[in-house]
Amino acid sequence: MTLPTRAQSAEDVIAFYNAHRTVRNYVTAEDGSPLPLPADHLEAILHAAQRAPTDATAQLYSLVRLIRPEVRAQMATLTTNAHIAAASEAFVVCADVRRVQRVLEVNGQQSGHWPAIAVHFGIGDAVMAGTNLLTAAEMLGYQGCWIGGVMNGLDGIIDLLELPSGVLPFAALTIGTSAEDTPHRPRVPRPLVIHTDTYHSGTDDEIREAVEVMNPIAARGDKPGDWARLLGAYFAVGGGMEGREPGLVAALKRQGMWAAEE
Numbered sequence: 001m002t003l004p005t006r007a008q009s010a011e012d013v014i015a016f017y018n019a020h021r022t023v024r025n026y027v028t029a030e031d032g033s034p035l036p037l038p039a040d041h042l043e044a045i046l047h048a049a050q051r052a053p054t055d056a057t058a059q060l061y062s063l064v065r066l067i068r069p070e071v072r073a074q075m076a077t078l079t080t081n082a083h084i085a086a087a088s089e090a091f092v093v094c095a096d097v098r099r100v101q102r103v104l105e106v107n108g109q110q111s112g113h114w115p116a117i118a119v120h121f122g123i124g125d126a127v128m129a130g131t132n133l134l135t136a137a138e139m140l141g142y143q144g145c146w147i148g149g150v151m152n153g154l155d156g157i158i159d160l161l162e163l164p165s166g167v168l169p170f171a172a173l174t175i176g177t178s179a180e181d182t183p184h185r186p187r188v189p190r191p192l193v194i195h196t197d198t199y200h201s202g203t204d205d206e207i208r209e210a211v212e213v214m215n216p217i218a219a220r221g222d223k224p225g226d227w228a229r230l231l232g233a234y235f236a237v238g239g240g241m242e243g244r245e246p247g248l249v250a251a252l253k254r255q256g257m258w259a260a261e262e
């Protein structure tokens with residue numbers, strides 16, 4: 001029997017996850033170019049990504065590692081996230097059902113029709129691989145940032161990275177040594193997130209309390225935070241997510257992963 005490697009204690013585990021910060025400013029070389037990770041650290045984080053569990057043994061994801069400065073620069077523009085250019089490592093984490101379809105093809109089998117499943121398990125696998133990579137990087141003392149800003153330029157990203165049908169960007173992911181003083185950001189109180197046996201929607205008071213707890217995450221400089229307002233800017237009528245919806249629907253159709261009937 002293989003014994004799992006263990007953390008020293010539960011406190012160690014909590015301390016490790018408490019040290020997590022999303023970081024957007026990284027230590028660079030003197031000329032501002034990305035500071036490479038030592039080869040063994042790069043190997044470790046890529047290994048971690050590929051050790052992620054996966055649905056149906058399929059590994060329905062791909063990572064595109066961004067190396068060329070011009071590709072980094074274009075991705076920074078397309079995602080509206082400048083730190084993609086300066087991070088030690090930058091990846092685009094994609095759902096990918098193309099490789100499985102190629103395995104079927106090469107083995108004389110015809111792929112079935114399962115676009116909704118492709119999105120469901122493809123995004124799931126992509127997130128698990130990316131999370132493993134980020135956690136491994138944090139174990140080595142780096143910090144990172146997921147970048148959902150890929151939704152701001154999906155069509156251009158698919159062109160730039162030459163993503164074929166069956167491959168859909170989920171998010172970018174940057175890794176590097178932090179060059180900023182980042183606050184510890186709060187989370188929604190546990191009873192609204194971890195449910196016991198049956199789902200609990202939360203009373204109005206519990207929701208108000210959660211907003212109070214979360215308000216600091218929206219603070220900017222001296223201005224106190226207003227989390228409900230921040231969520232509104234993303235998710236309310238006329239918010240950023242409504243703006244992103246048509247681009248994602250178009251990308252799903254372009255990549256052959258749209259399940260709805262026309």
Ligand SMILES: Cc1cc2nc3c(=O)[nH]c(=O)nc-3n(C[C@H](O)[C@H](O)[C@H](O)COP(=O)(O)O)c2cc1C
Pocket residue numbers: 020021022023024081145146147148149150171184185
């Ligand atoms: C899927 C996903 C997309 C995100 N997109 C962006 C982004 O486009 N730009 C950015 O600066 N941060 C982005 N973030 C980082 C979040 O803002 C950050 O995780 C959140 O505020 C919590 O902060 P913490 O990770 O430091 O605890 C993203 C995080 C996730 C998981």
